[in-house]
Amino acid sequence: MKKIDVVLGLxxxxxxxxxxxxxxxxxxxxxxxxxxxxxxxxxxxxxxxxYVLHTIPSGxxxxxxxxxxxxxxVIDPVILSDEIATxxxxxxxxxxxxxxxxxxxxxxxxxxxxxxxxxxxKGKTKIGSTLKGIGPTYMDKTGRNGLRVGDILSPAFxxxxxxxxxxxxxxxxxxxxQFDITDYEKEWLEGIENLKRFRFIxxxxxINGLLDEGKAILAEGAQGSMxxxxxxxxxxxxxxxxxxxxxxxxxxxxxxxxGEVYGIFKAYCTxxxxxxxxxxxxxxxxxxxxxxxHEFGSVTGRKRRCGWIDLVAxxxxxxxxxxxxxxxxxxxxxDSFETIKACVAYKVNGEEIDYFPFDIEGVEPVYVxxxxxxxxxxxxxxxxxxPEEFNAYLSFLEEQLGVPVKIxxxxxxxxxxxxxxxxx
Ligand code: GDP
Ligand code: IMO
Ligand code: MG
Numbered sequence: 001m002k003k004i005d006v007v008l009g010l011x012x013x014x015x016x017x018x019x020x021x022x023x024x025x026x027x028x029x030x031x032x033x034x035x036x037x038x039x040x041x042x043x044x045x046x047x048x049x050x051y052v053l054h055t056i057p058s059g060x061x062x063x064x065x066x067x068x069x070x071x072x073x074v075i076d077p078v079i080l081s082d083e084i085a086t087x088x089x090x091x092x093x094x095x096x097x098x099x100x101x102x103x104x105x106x107x108x109x110x111x112x113x114x115x116x117x118x119x120x121x122k123g124k125t126k127i128g129s130t131l132k133g134i135g136p137t138y139m140d141k142t143g144r145n146g147l148r149v150g151d152i153l154s155p156a157f158x159x160x161x162x163x164x165x166x167x168x169x170x171x172x173x174x175x176x177x178q179f180d181i182t183d184y185e186k187e188w189l190e191g192i193e194n195l196k197r198f199r200f201i202x203x204x205x206x207i208n209g210l211l212d213e214g215k216a217i218l219a220e221g222a223q224g225s226m227x228x229x230x231x232x233x234x235x236x237x238x239x240x241x242x243x244x245x246x247x248x249x250x251x252x253x254x255x256x257x258x259g260e261v262y263g264i265f266k267a268y269c270t271x272x273x274x275x276x277x278x279x280x281x282x283x284x285x286x287x288x289x290x291x292x293x294h295e296f297g298s299v300t301g302r303k304r305r306c307g308w309i310d311l312v313a314x315x316x317x318x319x320x321x322x323x324x325x326x327x328x329x330x331x332x333x334x335d336s337f338e339t340i341k342a343c344v345a346y347k348v349n350g351e352e353i354d355y356f357p358f359d360i361e362g363v364e365p366v367y368v369x370x371x372x373x374x375x376x377x378x379x380x381x382x383x384x385x386x387p388e389e390f391n392a393y394l395s396f397l398e399e400q401l402g403v404p405v406k407i408x409x410x411x412x413x414x415x416x417x418x419x420x421x422x423x424x
Pocket of ligand 1: 009013014015016017018019040041042043044045293298329330331332333409410411412413
């Protein structure tokens, strides 16, 4: 039976999913985003150019590919239209390659305002949301109030929009928050009109049909497992299931149709926004990782918090995701380091634990220190060139995590990707 492979982030997002999907797409005919929305920023580098995608699957640049925005995604028509316009200006034929699930929910201008008002009211306890209206949109989805892409075609759409907007305005009265949606609403309605030229599909039927035809399908996740609404560092998470199971609900595919699960992680760890981060560094090493890794958010431009790799959290993510192959990104950022640390356990109230607990607030990391490779790896083409210390680092990770590292990324460009030919 043909199965769907899944790419997902194992940390707090920004692991390099965009690059990996772009690198893997020659082997796939269909790429489908299954959750999240414009809170995502997936970067792709090739032929001297950099692109950042928010809602559109990262397969869009490959000739002949089919790119599906799945039912689990939330769409802001303004941001999606801008994204489409940028790609079209660069000669990408988005019209023929993009399909949008009718069951995907729409982010309204007032969802963005509620997001901002809610965050402002939380003061110090704010989540550090990207303020794209993600949380309020998923709340309306589960609250059974939402508007979906398929509704755009209904003659009652305008009326339903006004009704939901009125509800939001009523809700906003409880906040002391000034706003004016006039301009954004105008753009939003234009965005809705613009989306009508794309194909709205019954996503679950189309995807299962493509699978039956024998097409190779890759599901693209957004955010990372530590931001999952159920299993992440709640409440400092996003509002969707970012884990592998999200691919089933976000596309309409059965669990037994999942094939390979590619788990992506950085050779260190970053987090943008608030919330616990056990291995966070507040010293020169943290600054060095941030500078060398250009760790600034692709959506908000915020400085990403940096720290050492956290194998306790990674093992947990691998477990809930059912990862079959690991992909390590950005090892080049550590190329100059004399030593590298990896967190192998947490200390909680003086006791050492090696599993990811209910609450990670205040846990202390227990580190193992390994020698760095101190070699510029950015131009390497094959694993035969890997320094001894780097191979030792990989073996250590594989032993700790129990899953093989199949691909190593040594720079942002498509070409800076090395496949490992280890035995299965
Ligand atoms: P995503 O959200 O998971 O797609 O990741 P982002 O695009 O938000 O962030 C990853 C950043 O790292 C982007 O700027 C990528 O261009 C860059 N990047 C990806 N892989 C590598 C790598 O192996 N080395 C370096 N130095 N940068 C990388
Ligand atoms: P990609 O797909 C990193 C974080 C935000 C915030 C929390 C909730 O590029 O990896 P939200 O806007 O979803 O309500 O924000 O989640 N966050 C991300 N961090 N990468 C992302 O996406 C993120 N999407 C959301 O910073 O802490
Ligand atoms: Mg990103």
